[in-house]
Amino acid sequence: MARLTKSSFSTTLRHDVPASIVVFLVAVPLSLGIAMASGAPLAAGLIAAVVGGVVVGALGGSAVQVSGPAAGLSLVVADLVQTYGWRATCMITLLAGAVQLVLGVFRAARAALAVSPAVIHGMLAGVGVVIALSQLHVVLGGSPQRSALANLIELPGQLAELHGHKIAVGLLTIAVLAVWVRLPQRVRTVPAPLAALMAAALTAWIFGWDVTRVDLSGAFTAWTFPVLPQGDGHLIMAAVLLVALLAGVESLLCSVAVDGMHTGPRADLDRELTGQGVANMVTGALGGLPVAGVIVRSTANARAGARSRASTILHGVWVLVFxxxxxxxxQLIPMEALAALLVFIGVQMVNLGHIRKVHGHGEVPVYVVTMATVILLGLAEGVLAGLALAALMALRRLTWVTVRTRRRPDGRYHATISGSLTFLGVPRLTQELRAIPDRAAVDLELNIDFMDNAAFEAIHAWRLDHERLGGTVDIDELHDEWYAMAASGVRVYPAKTPSHGPDRSWLPWAYRRRRAARRPASHGPAAQDDCLLTEGAREFHRRTAPLVRPIFTELARGQQPTHLFITCADSRIVPSLITASGPGDLFTVRNIGNLVPRRDCEPHDDSMGAAIEYATQVLGVHTITVCGHSGCGAMAGLLSGGVMAGGLPAMRRWLRHGNHSLARFIETAGDRLGDDALDLLCRVNVQQQLDNLRTYRKVDDQVRAGRLKLVGLYFDIGEARVHVLPPVPSQLSVHA
Incomplete structure (x- = not known):
């Protein structure tokens, strides 16, 4: 046990003691109200509050969470009390605690987080509606019915027989609860539930209203040990598991939520579940309600400034003393005031914030089905219905197939299939693929992480039919080769391809740093750019360097590239990306317009000549590639006759090396100049630079000897597609 230092004692006095008093003031009225809604003795709510505070506070895994009787369990307890009696319900609570203790010891707490929050929120909303409907009858001076539907049917008759004083107390309680949140902060130091009950009790006492009083006589002295329930053993075990799981899941989800409300140590979920189990065993033995982590009291504790579990323990002590x-x-509190408090709490349990959250994830149907089933059939049925629907929706998402097909300007069809390909997606898959016209050339991209036999057969059969009718199909798989392996007869393992996120190294900074860009900058643009460079270097050291270090260790002895790659300096052109090459493959030269000045040209340029000599005579490359691109700014300047480069004298001099490209373009285009003139010039420019390369004698000799190949590429930026340009007869006398 940690030693109590002077500093920790001071923290407890300054923060935890005041917070414990706030939580105590919230806990007493809520505990009484939940006991009333559960059909249990009112003292059972106070016993659960004491045990939840002291036992879970001492043994649990959360520093700030407060446990006690939970409104979400009131329907289960009420049904158990009516079925087996109160003493047997206490034994069920004790056994449920033992189940939680075993689960905590075996570290099963994390599994509870697999429950969809939409189910939990829908369950709580349904419980809230049921509580509000049942307690509304008490506020009106009557008695609650067995079910929510019966309460709704009986409501008009209850309204016809109004009981003046009882209704007045209820309305006064609800009015104070509603108005309290709008009062100044100093007034709101007193919790709203306590203020409402005090106002109701005081008003009823002063005016002598005829109301029903809370009766605690003999509640703490008439204790007897719980008894075993009598009935079907299977149903009893089901009830034990239901209480254990509902209380455990609610406590663990509450722990996770409370972790975001404070800066102290994070919750140990397995320890928390163990502490909840011990507490439920104790509260069951003492005749209390089931215990669970409660978000209302936990929130009050965190907002009041609690720093440690001392606040939770002390709040339980204050409840016991009280x-x-x-x-x-x-005994001064009117029962109708407690009922009105429960009506108000029940309405608040239908939380619009929760609906907005689940709506953002498409889980509103789970929320609605869970809530409606809880109201109409019961808590267990509602939870099972919500879990079943959540599982079906998750299965649908996991097996949903996205098929996108479009026709490119060159007449080819590009189809992309994304998702997990299973038999459930075969109807949609075949429908989309068969919509592609016969005899079409198709590029089929499989961006999938799984493919079962039914999906493979569907794609393969379509491919064979399409090719038999004169079409072509090129299949490109972005992840593991599911189709290729299945087509070759290799065994395909059932596991999904691990989701390796996209290699961030090829993403632009603007995409990778979008969140950072939204934050206000403390430095100028230049400093921000420098920061991106240094962050990029750190990311390389952290993520990429360990993977490529063996390659660079080998390359450190020398380079042996096979290609000289000449391309534009445009920032959108990434040679290694568009050629799928790696370190050591390309000897790269970049300049404005991917121009190759002719040998002995004016103005003279040794930069390109030196690169060509070194690549062909020292490195011995096999290929020289000139790569142009769409929308080239240099070609736009050339097409404008130098007007666009008016204020850039160096640029005007450099563009003289493109005059032969311009002349060739005019000769090629003739009278067909139009909107695509720029792209046509970009393509012609690549072919011209291949001719310019042959003005270098060593290059021409190696080309003639078949030892060197010249290749022209054109990168369409908008389409992200590389085109190989057809060779044209050389117009140069290379040896002149």
Whole structure:
């Protein structure tokens, strides 16, 4: 056990003691109200509050979470009390605690987080509606019915027989609860539930209203040990598991939510579940309600400034002291005021914020089905219905197939299939693929992480039919080669391809740093760019360097590239990306317009000549590639006759090396100049630079000897597609 230092004692006095008093003031009225909604003795709510505070506070895994009787369990407890009686319900609570203890010991807490929050929120909303409907009858001076539907049917008759004083107390309680949140902060130091009950009790006492009083006489002295339930053993075990799982899941989800409300140590979920189990065993033995982590009290504790579990423990101590020493004051509270408090709480449990959250993830149907089933059939049925629907929707998402087909300007069809290909997606898959016209050339891209036999057969059969009718199909698989392996007869393992996120190295900074770009900058643009460079270097060292270090260790002895790659300096052209090459493959030269000045040209340029000599005579490359691109700014300047480069004298001099390209373009285009003139010039320019390369004697000799190949590429930026340009007869006398 940690030693109590002077600093920790001071923290407890300054922060935890005041917070514990706030939580105590919230806990007492809520505990009484939940006991009333559960059909249990009112003292059972106070016992659960004491045990939840002291036992879970001491043994649990959360520093700030407060446990006690939970409204979400009231329907289960009410049904158990009506079916087996109160003492047997206490035994069920005790056994449920033992189940939680075993689960915590075996570290099963994390599994509870697999429950969809939409199910939990829908369950709580349904419970809230049921509580509000049942307690509304008490506010009106009547008695709640067995089910929510019966309460709704009986409501008009209850309204016809109004009981003046009882309704007045209820309305007064609800009015105080509604108005309290709008009062100044100093007034709101007193919790709203306590203020509402005090106002109702005081008003009823002053005016002598005829109301029903809370009766705690003999509640703490008439204790007897719980008894075993009588009935079907399977149903009893089901009830034990239901209480254990619902209380455990609610506690663990509450722990995760409370972690975001404070800066202290994070919750140990397995320890928390163990502590909840011990507490439920104790509260069951003492005749209390089931215990769970409660978000209302936990939020109040965190907002009041609690720093440690001392606040939770002390709040339980204050409840115990109050119940023993001042329990008589509770008898001043009208039952109708407690019922009105429960109506208000029940309405608040239908949280619009939760609906907005689940709507953002497409889980509103799960929320609605869970809530409606809880209201109409019961808590267990509602939870099962919500879990089943959540599982079906998750299965649908996991097996959903996206098929996108478009026709490119060159007449080819590009089809992309994304998702997990299973038999469930075969109807949609075949429908989309068969919509592609016969005899069409198709590029089929498979961006999938799984393919079962039914999906493979569907794609393969379509491919064979399409090719038999005169079409062509080129299949490109972005992940593991599911189709290729299945087509070759290799065994395909059932596991999905691990999701390796996209290699971030090829993404532009603007995409990778979009969040950072939204934050206000503390430095100028230049400093931000420098920061991106240094961050990029750090990311390389952290993520990429360990993967490529063996390659660079080998390359450190020398380079042996096979290609001289001449391309434009345009920032959108990434040679290694568009050629799928790696370190050591390309000897790259970049300049404005991917121009190759002719040998002995004016103005003279040794930069390109030196690169060509070194690549062909020292490195011995096999290929020289000139790569142009769409929308080239240099070619636009050339097409404008130098007007666009008016204020850039160096640019005007450099563009003289493109005059032969311009002349060739005019000769090639003739009268067909139009909107595509720039792209046509970009293509012609590549072919011209291949001719310019042959003005270098060593290049021409190697080409003639068949030892060197010249290749022209054109990169369409908008389409992200590389085109190989057809060779043209040389117009140069290379040896002149």
């Amino acid at each position: 119940a023993i020493g001042f329990g008589w004051t509770i």
